[in-house]
Amino acid sequence: MMRRQSLIDQAIIARNLLQVVLPLHRLRASATRPILPETPTRFAIIAGDVTDPASSLGDLAMFSALMQSLRAQNPDSIFTIIGERRQTIVIPGIGETPVVPAWSGKTGTRAFDELIRQHHALFVMGADILDGKYGAALVQRIVAYCNHSVALGIPATMLGFSFNCNPRAPAVHALSRLHPKVTVNIRDQPSLDRFVRIVGIPAKLCADSAFLMPPATDSEPETEAWIAAMRREGRTPVGVNLNAHALAPAIAQVGMDKLIDHIAEQLRHAGVQNRLAFLLLPHDLKLQSGDVIMLKALESILQQKGFAHVRYTSIDHPDKIKRLTGQLDLAITGRMHLVIASLSSGTPTLSITYQDKFEGLYQHFDLSLEHTITPIQCLSDEFLRKINDAFMHRHDNRARILSCLPRVKALASRNLAISTCDPAD
Template identity: 30%
Template sequence: MRLLVNTSKQIARSLSCYIARQRKSRRGVLVCSAPVPERNRGDQALLAVVVDELERRGAGPLTLLTTSNHPIESLDVTPQRWIRDDLFHLFLTRRSFREEIIFPSLVSKHRHLVMIGADVLDEGYGIERSVASMHAIELANRVGVETRIFGFSVNGPPSAGLQSRMNQLGQKTRLFVRDPESFRRLESVATPGIEAAGDLAFLLHPAEASELQPAWLAFAAEHAGRLIGLNLTQVVLGLYGSEETRLNIVAEACRRLALEDGLRFFLIPHDEPEGIAYLRSFQHRLEQEGERISILIDPLAHSRCLKRIAGMCEHVFTCRLHLGIATLGMGRPMTGFPYQGKFEGQFELFGLSNDGLIGPDQFPKTAEEMFNLMRNRISQSDSLALQVQSRLPSVLELSRRNFDGLGTEPSRRPG
């Protein structure tokens, strides 16, 4: 009986692909979203950029497809933009028969399928998600749709299974790799179809200052030239171990920087609600002596607003890569608390030393050491900013490569 059921399902899958392959009229782009397009501001930035760029290039109409049970909320449905939230199981598991039957018909209506790769394809978030997502792309290839993976990374040596899937996918799918370290990892195992690119989020347009809350603007105006951005997350500091001790070290160092150097701090969450709650707790720790030396970005603003805020800071210290990318994208320097090999490749693009990456082995053991480290990094802010600004145009060009051949690139104004 099980054999009969499995055979029937395979016939149904094949028939679905065959019928979809006969479609003659194809228009626009099917966009497979990043997994958490709202609560995670990095994912939100990636999707916003893809929609902005594809619509700017006239590549539509667009169908936005969720790839998890997290909805898309910050983008509206329009006559040229639709949202589907009923097929996300296709990207989570191969045990999604209903979705596998529906998907070929949907994707075959489009000329292109693009998947926002980021870091969800390299098995760091589970082998099954990696397998299922790549299978979805293969279904699109079977029905004759042009496919590509936007700006993704491989945060360690690829496993044998990942190598095999990438080798098969790269025969037909354009694989845009967002950092040179990931590119070398894939190149070393002869992965076909890989192209050097940049992270999509560098192309995010920042919000206008007028879109920020008045309290944030007032704090920035009062402490202009003395603002430091700070993002701390339990995901990272929990991985580092001795979390409470490390939080106390950072808090004491920041209090000294406020007292001795007059610095003030923007506490910038990246996720909601957990990111806000974590930094609110840190703020109580930071200001236990009563003086107001920080402001928390609460409620958590859109990723465009966070990019504008990062640009107001002299220097940003962050656990989250995409806040770092927002900072670099505004021409400002950052120091990272890295995890999963995510920061190193971005630093390489800007010619920045890994001295600016403070992993668990380099994390200061005392508040005195942290104070000196932060003061030293902040003292280099002007020279680091010049370095970032000199490399930013070439990085932006790499990011635009993701869209090569999609729609028409409008003429850019001189300067």
């Protein structure tokens, strides 16, 4: 098995060398970069999901935060998203934004070279893709594009990302060969420590760029009216998100139906004991993500168990979700960017942990890891204990979050720094 994986890894590296690295090297030698205006206005962004950049609300939150922040610095800023196919997506606070195909094969490589020469800077949506968890070939191409960009004198920045304990070998191979002029931002201290130890190059500490996304100004009348009605009844509104990705180990052990039934029973007990009301919030609307299926099933089971103070709401804009999280007392979720939306609104969270992502996030806010839970713990009465404990400490945790938030937002702003970059190989 290890031998087979090693052969796969070597094939990924060799294919990237032939389809991306060598063609880019030849293209650098064959053309000169057009002279652009001195004021940076044109920004290219590599999507976290190049196949469908708008499919994840977390990715949309990062797009929105980056673009709105850059446009605040320069109202004339223009953005191009790099993906696999030509389309237009809507970014909260920005509007329609073009996605240009500059990814697959040698054709994508040539398209990227032509595109980047027309831009002042390149940004990469780091998030959780750069350890190779979602594809090592993806990381290989990202690194090649960043190296090509700075070699042309165009600054390249990897936006704050996390880095797990077991990165893919081709990802480490590529990252260790990053040009020193590429800016590497890591979104938490444990990830930074792992990255420096495993990859062997320097990087900078920041916080996730999504902390900079403002909440929506327009209300969600029906949902906000329900939250207000629950409070009038003396109930405390709590957000809940379930998804197949974070809960995969528990689903593998007992199946999705038994897991949802157990979670429903634990939530019912917590709801009765603490007079809670549950707002069920999907944060990824793709079918395979499981958010929608699991939450609709959860709503139905809770009602069958006689707990009526539950509402499923589907919202496809991350800034609107951030607005709602600010009206809750607690959020229970395994979605990283739903946790970020909650924390940046001052709302405490109980996080279902996976992929070594949450320890560092909690560290930013001096929050106890007692307010996290593993997927397997969700199968036991430990889930109820964790909910009750997080609920009991919600006021103290809110005060701690709000006191740390200015510092965390300042760390998130480090993603916006664009280094000067002279052409060099």
